[in-house]
Amino acid sequence: xxxxxxxxxxxxxxxxxxxxxxxxxxxxxxxxxxxxxxxxxxxxxxxxxxxxxxxxxxxxxxxxxxxxxxxxxxxxxxxxxxxxxxxxxxxxxxxxxxxxxxxxxxxxxxxxxxxxxx
Amino acid sequence: xxxxxxxxxxxxxxxxxxxxxxxxxxxxxxxxxxxxxxxxxxxxxxxxxxxxxxxxxxxxxxxxxxxxxxxxxxxxxxxxxxxxxxxxxxxxxxxxxxxxxxxxxxxxxxxxxxxxxxxxxxxxxxxxxxxxxxxxxxxxxxxxxxxxxxxxxxxxxxxxxxxxxxxxxxxxxxxxxxxxxxxxxxxxxxxxxxxxxxxxxxxxxxx
Numbered sequence: 001x002x003x004x005x006x007x008x009x010x011x012x013x014x015x016x017x018x019x020x021x022x023x024x025x026x027x028x029x030x031x032x033x034x035x036x037x038x039x040x041x042x043x044x045x046x047x048x049x050x051x052x053x054x055x056x057x058x059x060x061x062x063x064x065x066x067x068x069x070x071x072x073x074x075x076x077x078x079x080x081x082x083x084x085x086x087x088x089x090x091x092x093x094x095x096x097x098x099x100x101x102x103x104x105x106x107x108x109x110x111x112x113x114x115x116x117x118x
Numbered sequence: 119x120x121x122x123x124x125x126x127x128x129x130x131x132x133x134x135x136x137x138x139x140x141x142x143x144x145x146x147x148x149x150x151x152x153x154x155x156x157x158x159x160x161x162x163x164x165x166x167x168x169x170x171x172x173x174x175x176x177x178x179x180x181x182x183x184x185x186x187x188x189x190x191x192x193x194x195x196x197x198x199x200x201x202x203x204x205x206x207x208x209x210x211x212x213x214x215x216x217x218x219x220x221x222x223x224x225x226x227x228x229x230x231x232x233x234x235x236x237x238x239x240x241x242x243x244x245x246x247x248x249x250x251x252x253x254x255x256x257x258x259x260x261x262x263x264x265x266x267x268x269x270x271x272x273x274x275x276x277x278x279x280x281x282x283x284x285x286x287x288x289x290x291x292x293x294x295x296x297x298x299x300x301x302x303x304x305x306x307x308x309x310x311x312x313x314x315x316x317x318x319x320x321x322x323x324x325x
Contacts, residue, residue, distance in 0.1 A: 102231075
């Protein structure tokens with residue numbers, strides 16, 4: 001079974017993503033900030049990480065920076081309300097493989113998962 | 119400092135675009151049409167601001183999400199509902215399982231996330247149009263009166279002047295109404311106007 005990590009400080013957002021990806025039968029783990037996310041990524045091998053950007057303590061861009069510094073190859077899909085083109089470019093530069101705006105559309109999310117997982 | 123009618127017109131147009139994006143997202147989240155009023159733009163100090171909001175009926179208990187931003191412009195954007203309207207909205211939006219939370223927590227969590235999405239889109243549209251990057255705070259949810267809401271906003275200075283812009287909206291069929299309010303620190307408005315002028319010189323929206 002594929003393992004995914006949902007990183008978002010909002011419980012509502014985590015639940016929403018969990019529901020949207022329910023048909024994939026993933027083993028789902030959650031983290032509510034960047035610190036927790038990095039701890040989990042360092043100790044568990046995830047097939048995919050869904051990462052929010054605007055979070056307390058360590059934000060999503062800092063998580064991507066840290067992973068890039070460590071040459072960590074974990075696949076990260078950013079799901080953020082930040083619609084700025086410069087933010088999208090920064091995330092791609094740091095290795096995010098996709099950037100979806102909140103609220104993510106089910107078909108869009110499924111398409112990205114399909115591309116990555118298969 | 120005051121603004122010329124032409125500058126106000128440019129700012130109003132930018133706000134129309136940002137609020138339009140935010141309303142589009144509210145529409146996609148709620149599945150209902152969102153009706154917008156024409157934005158009102160003024161330059162105010164804190165005292166005048168509080169009075170303006172009270173005159174508009176904001177003296178009751180309110181639910182507000184604030185997203186503060188800094189960069190080329192500094193300020194904050196808010197989505198404000200009366201607490202009663204906010205509850206109606208939360209009932210309409212909360213289809214996800216939230217068994218582990220009580221209603222106040224669900225309300226805070228839901229409004230924070232909805233606020234986060236629509237306010238990011240409002241402010242982010244400015245950044246995209248002006249080809250700049252703005253830094254955001256974590257969204258702040260406050261349930262209280264207008265004084266509590268204003269005092270929780272560190273981007274509103276007691277002494278300085280701010281550019282105030284308000285757009286009233288109604289989510290049709292849900293009978294929910296609220297306001298988008300944008301404050302820009304007046305010290306950063308000249309940079310904003312300059313960037314807008316540069317954008318317009320390059321052909322603006324029709325480029």
